[in-house]
Amino acid sequence: MNHLLNYTLQIADNALILGHRLSEWCGHGPILEQDIALTNLSLDLVGQARSLYQYAAKVEGHGRTEDDMAYLRDEMDFKNVLLVEQKNGDFGRTIVRQFLFDAYHLPFYEALQRSHDETLAAIAEKSLKEVTYHLRYSSEWMIRLGDGTEESHRRVQTALDELWRYTAELFQPSATDEAMLAEGIGVDLGAVKSRWESTVAEILRVATLQQPDSNWMQNGGKAGRHTEHLGYILAEMQYLQRVHPGAEW
Amino acid sequence: MAVISSLPTKDEILGILESVCDPEIPVLTIIDLGIVRGVNIDEAGVEVVITPTYSGCPAMNTIEINIRAALEDHGYPNARVKTILSPAWTTDWLSDAGREKLREYGIAPPVRSSQDKLALFQTERKVPCPNCGSTATEMVSQFGSTACKSLYRCTSCLEPFDYFKCH
Numbered sequence: 462m463n464h465l466l467n468y469t470l471q472i473a474d475n476a477l478i479l480g481h482r483l484s485e486w487c488g489h490g491p492i493l494e495q496d497i498a499l500t501n502l503s504l505d506l507v508g509q510a511r512s513l514y515q516y517a518a519k520v521e522g523h524g525r526t527e528d529d530m531a532y533l534r535d536e537m538d539f540k541n542v543l544l545v546e547q548k549n550g551d552f553g554r555t556i557v558r559q560f561l562f563d564a565y566h567l568p569f570y571e572a573l574q575r576s577h578d579e580t581l582a583a584i585a586e587k588s589l590k591e592v593t594y595h596l597r598y599s600s601e602w603m604i605r606l607g608d609g610t611e612e613s614h615r616r617v618q619t620a621l622d623e624l625w626r627y628t629a630e631l632f633q634p635s636a637t638d639e640a641m642l643a644e645g646i647g648v649d650l651g652a653v654k655s656r657w658e659s660t661v662a663e664i665l666r667v668a669t670l671q672q673p674d675s676n677w678m679q680n681g682g683k684a685g686r687h688t689e690h691l692g693y694i695l696a697e698m699q700y701l702q703r704v705h706p707g708a709e710w
Numbered sequence: 711m712a713v714i715s716s717l718p719t720k721d722e723i724l725g726i727l728e729s730v731c732d733p734e735i736p737v738l739t740i741i742d743l744g745i746v747r748g749v750n751i752d753e754a755g756v757e758v759v760i761t762p763t764y765s766g767c768p769a770m771n772t773i774e775i776n777i778r779a780a781l782e783d784h785g786y787p788n789a790r791v792k793t794i795l796s797p798a799w800t801t802d803w804l805s806d807a808g809r810e811k812l813r814e815y816g817i818a819p820p821v822r823s824s825q826d827k828l829a830l831f832q833t834e835r836k837v838p839c840p841n842c843g844s845t846a847t848e849m850v851s852q853f854g855s856t857a858c859k860s861l862y863r864c865t866s867c868l869e870p871f872d873y874f875k876c877h
């Protein structure tokens with residue numbers, strides 16, 4: 462297995478699938494400012510995915526392009542974690558999913574900046590600035606909704622309880638994660654985990670939310686075993702390229 | 711179009727690039743914005759090195775096309791444009807002229823500050839209103855019409871305005 466290719470795709474697929482999910486909010490945000498905010502986050506993530514797919518295509522060296530990576534791979538080829546493919550639900554649920562991922566994404570990129578792979582380090586340096594805004598945004602909304610009305614509190618607590626099962630996978634190293642760490646290219650997920658735990662504990666405390674105590678966890682995304690939702694995302698996202706191969710605009 | 715045979719100087723090329731504007735904020739040239747990171751000139755032609763403001767900046771393709779077109783108009787066909795990501799763009803690279811142009815255009819330029827840009831929460835900055843100069847302003851949303859701007863409003867003159875955020 463080409464671990465560098467696989468590793469780049471893991472990072473890229475997380476960014477693309479979460480970016481696509483957020484783009485579904487375009488025109489549906491609860492108010493105009495939040496509609497714009499969610500689509501700004503989406504644009505950043507899709508931009509990061511593009512840089513990563515361009516690099517993946519180069520690493521692979523088979524003449525595929527960034528578009529082939531995004532539009533012509535199947536479900537089992539996608540290596541994103543299960544968390545990012547979960548449905549948007551209401552605004553509160555989208556915020557919870559975003560927060561749980563941002564709290565991982567930021568220390569992940571921070572560490573990846575020191576990668577021995579120059580391209581991944583450069584992409585991480587660039588993306589880190591953007592992800593800093595994302596975590597600030599989702600943290601502020603976690604607090605506002607958690608410590609808001611009875612209704613908003615109930616909704617985010619429910620979303621937190623439901624999405625919690627997808628958090629352990631973020632830190633479970635795949636064979637690729639391990640190989641890349643050993644080569645000084647990849648990130649130590651154990652260190653990322655302790656940063657994540659302290660961010661999550663702190664924000665949940667301020668937001669008056671209860672950290673779920675369930676240890677029942679789901680995984681499989683990094684190995685291409687996805688929840689039912691990814692197929693629907695790809696069906697919509699890839700439709701045009703599948704029906705009109707090579708279409709450009 | 712005149713084709714020039716002798717090699718141009720770097721300053722000549724930078725002078726031509728002064729005519730290329732940011733398609734989203736057309737009062738700024740790409741030089742003002744600080745995204746031109748280098749100019750390389752050799753027998754093979756001119757190469758311009760640029761860096762994006764944000765990863766998903768949709769203007770980058772247009773900017774690349776416009777750079778090549780401007781150079782071709784001035785007699786340098788087949789210019790190459792190379793994109794680099796590191797060092798990552800920062801608003802510290804925005805020129806003083808650029809900051810003044812933004813203010814005149816109605817966009818508040820980034821406030822210079824020593825705040826840690828990577829801190830989780832930040833104290834609200836005093837952003838002067840580009841319309842009336844009052845500092846009685848408040849942030850509406852940290853995300854605006856383009857990736858590089860936040861939405862503010864002025865409580866003195868009641869005008870909403872864009873703030874080119876510190877990055």
Ligand SMILES: [Zn+2]
Nearest residue numbers: 839842864867
């Ligand atoms: Zn004013």
